[in-house]
Amino acid sequence: MINKNKIFKLKKDRRSFLKLTTTSMATIGSAFAVWPFIDSMNPSADVLALGIKEFDLSNIEEGFSKTFKWRGKPIFIKHRTKQEINEARKVNLSKLKDPQKDEDRVIKPEWLIVVGVCSHLGCIPLGQKKSDTRGDFNGWFCPCHGSHYDTSGRVRKGPAPKNLKVPKYKFINENKIKIG
Ligand code: FES
Incomplete structure (x- = not known):
């Protein structure tokens, strides 16, 4: 019980x-x-997998550059002046180690977007800060072994064999780009 x-x-x-x-x-x-x-x-899985990223250009004044990070690499975004664009466009292509027209390296002439990694041994060139030395061609200078890049990011002197790489990007509005 x-x-x-x-x-x-x-x-x-x-x-x-x-x-x-x-x-x-x-x-x-x-x-x-x-x-x-x-x-x-x-972000959606495909966006993450492709490493697509948006960058705002609105606060980069003419004549200045900014460094962003994309896929673990520095991205140099330069707001070029008229003089810098002219310098890049008047170059005789036959004089270049890695011949490329400036027009083929930019979507809008005033914006140069490159991966900031030297094509020699992978150092990060100087030239992003106003106080940096920019080498003999007013672009970037890699102090590791002395490579000089011009205002289009093309190698002009030194051991680097290739220009600074232009990543795949597009403008999604006046002041925003999408890389990847
Ligand atoms: S890594 Fe740039 S010159 Fe050697």
């Missing part, structure tokens, strides 16, 4: 079980409700 104490204990256990089940279900339910919201704040 079951005594009163046992009946009381059984009822108490049942209540605890029901309480625990209800709480767990509520927690799982709210996790599912919150997930789409959290998920919507992240």
Whole structure:
């Protein structure tokens, strides 16, 4: 025969079980409700996989450059002056180690966008700060072994074999680009 104490204990256990089940279900339910919201704040998987990133150019004044990071590499974004554009365009291509027209390296003449990694041994050239030396061609200078780049990021002197690389990018509005 079951005594009163046992009946009381059984009822108490049942209540605890029901309480625990209800709480767990509520927690799982709210996790599912919150997930789409959290998920919507992240870039989509294909965007992450491709390393696509947007960069704002609006606060880079003419004559100045900024360095951003993309796929672990420095990206040099330079707002070129008229003089810098003219210097880049008047060059005789036959004099270049890695001949490329300036027109083929930019979408808009005033914006030069290159990966800031020297094509010799991968150092980061100087020339991003106003106080930096910019080499003999007014672009960038790699002090590691003395490579000089012009205002189009083309190698003009020194051991570097190639121009600074232009990443794949496009303008998504007047002041914003998307790289990747
Ligand atoms: S790494 Fe730039 S010149 Fe050697």
